[in-house]
Amino acid sequence: MNYNWDWRVFFKPTGIGNEIYLDWFVTGLGWTIALALSAWVIALLLGSLLGVMRTLPGRYAARIAGAYVELFRNVPLLVQLFVWYFIVPDWLPEPLEDWFKQDLHPAISAFISVTICLGLFTAARVCEQVRTGIQALPRGQAMAAYALGLSLPQVYRQVLLPQAFRIIIPPLTSEFLNVFKNSSVASLIGLMELLAQTKQTAEFTANLFEAFTLATLIYFTLNMGLMLFMRWVEKRVRVPGLIALGGK
Amino acid sequence: MIRFSQVNKWYDREHHVLKHISLEVKAGEVVVVCGPSGSGKSTLIRTINQLEPVEEGEIWIGDVQVNNPRTNINRVRENVGFVFQHFNLYPHLSVLENITLAPMQVKKLSRAAAEERAIALLIKVGLAHKKDAYPANLSGGQQQRVAIARGLAMEPKVMLFDEPTSALDPEMIGEVLKVMQDLAESGMTMMVVTHEMGFAREVADRVLFLDHGEILEDTTPEAFFTNPQHDRARQFLKQVLAPMHG
Numbered sequence: 001m002n003y004n005w006d007w008r009v010f011f012k013p014t015g016i017g018n019e020i021y022l023d024w025f026v027t028g029l030g031w032t033i034a035l036a037l038s039a040w041v042i043a044l045l046l047g048s049l050l051g052v053m054r055t056l057p058g059r060y061a062a063r064i065a066g067a068y069v070e071l072f073r074n075v076p077l078l079v080q081l082f083v084w085y086f087i088v089p090d091w092l093p094e095p096l097e098d099w100f101k102q103d104l105h106p107a108i109s110a111f112i113s114v115t116i117c118l119g120l121f122t123a124a125r126v127c128e129q130v131r132t133g134i135q136a137l138p139r140g141q142a143m144a145a146y147a148l149g150l151s152l153p154q155v156y157r158q159v160l161l162p163q164a165f166r167i168i169i170p171p172l173t174s175e176f177l178n179v180f181k182n183s184s185v186a187s188l189i190g191l192m193e194l195l196a197q198t199k200q201t202a203e204f205t206a207n208l209f210e211a212f213t214l215a216t217l218i219y220f221t222l223n224m225g226l227m228l229f230m231r232w233v234e235k236r237v238r239v240p241g242l243i244a245l246g247g248k
Numbered sequence: 249m250i251r252f253s254q255v256n257k258w259y260d261r262e263h264h265v266l267k268h269i270s271l272e273v274k275a276g277e278v279v280v281v282c283g284p285s286g287s288g289k290s291t292l293i294r295t296i297n298q299l300e301p302v303e304e305g306e307i308w309i310g311d312v313q314v315n316n317p318r319t320n321i322n323r324v325r326e327n328v329g330f331v332f333q334h335f336n337l338y339p340h341l342s343v344l345e346n347i348t349l350a351p352m353q354v355k356k357l358s359r360a361a362a363e364e365r366a367i368a369l370l371i372k373v374g375l376a377h378k379k380d381a382y383p384a385n386l387s388g389g390q391q392q393r394v395a396i397a398r399g400l401a402m403e404p405k406v407m408l409f410d411e412p413t414s415a416l417d418p419e420m421i422g423e424v425l426k427v428m429q430d431l432a433e434s435g436m437t438m439m440v441v442t443h444e445m446g447f448a449r450e451v452a453d454r455v456l457f458l459d460h461g462e463i464l465e466d467t468t469p470e471a472f473f474t475n476p477q478h479d480r481a482r483q484f485l486k487q488v489l490a491p492m493h494g
Binding site: 149 | 297299322323324325326328329330332334336337338339340349350353354381382383384385395398399402
């Protein structure tokens, strides 16, 4: 292949203001991180709630959470995004619809759509991890807590969830990384996150290979860093003397 | 203190596990429940704090009917300590935290007050030096003594023991039985499901013998060991006592 690599391209001016192309990547990375973190907060909170619901003694809560998981897990992420961005705003009450479509900055309305979409999509996956973690605990754990007079919320808060979350840190880490990777779908509705900035740079400069190489490096480094961070968390919360919880 | 009146329980509507159970345990009494495996003895004591529901009859602790839907079962359980065969300590909490959790959460004791009480109990069971250890680093006997202290920290009126020594290595059984004996001598009302016939003989005020969900014998240890009324009780005694003499 005959290609002249030119890494200086990132330091060339874009012609818009005083920006160089590298600035676009920095802005894009900022959006990607903001998107992924906001979506992750939604996913973790809602997913934990749904995961707990799936293990409750009553039937209705478990069924509602089960239906949620099936719905959000069986529809492609991209379809869900288009629904949230193109269809759901039309269902809003008129003042809200006008506000969303006209008053909001297009980047903000796209950001809201992707955050909700990615948050709810990932919540279904977190829900299943949390449920598995709780169900992996020996039955005697909850029983011992009930026997001491703890209420159901106390049993979950004090005994079941602290153990379940420790067990599921590794699969939860991979969901956490998925949120960052999946946030790239935002480029399809015009939000200028990392992937969109990469494509734009490629189009402006014709330095396609350099642009995508840099994007690859950024995604890789970001996720590697997150993974190391989660390993550190896992080590910090490890219970002394215990290699693997549950099972017994 | 504890009263059963015509209690019946079925598993899956067909397996009749408790049959017409009526009995009374007085305050300060120590009652040993024994019987072959599958006789319903564990189920029996689990119905007292409603870890197992019953379909028919009434179970009372003092003047509270525990199987009445209007009874707040959590308030009942505060007053009933329960010790499990497999200890069920919380592995993510230290020994001290295992003991202080329920007093702080349920009785809203301050941390200082709960810890003071926990340490006093740990001294009683001989494990004060392990207060910062985690369950995984304790032997089975030590874990069970912590579990007993955990139950006592709620200052219960009744302590229930479900085969407390069955999961232990033989050399650890003694240390747990010693703690239970001290507790009995301090006047605690106790129901103990166990195969430890030595404990029954020396510590119990009464022995219940269960088979196929029925109470066949309800008598003093003396009478139970020397003159059991039922064939099945004689058979059972022959089996559990044989290894000790042979």
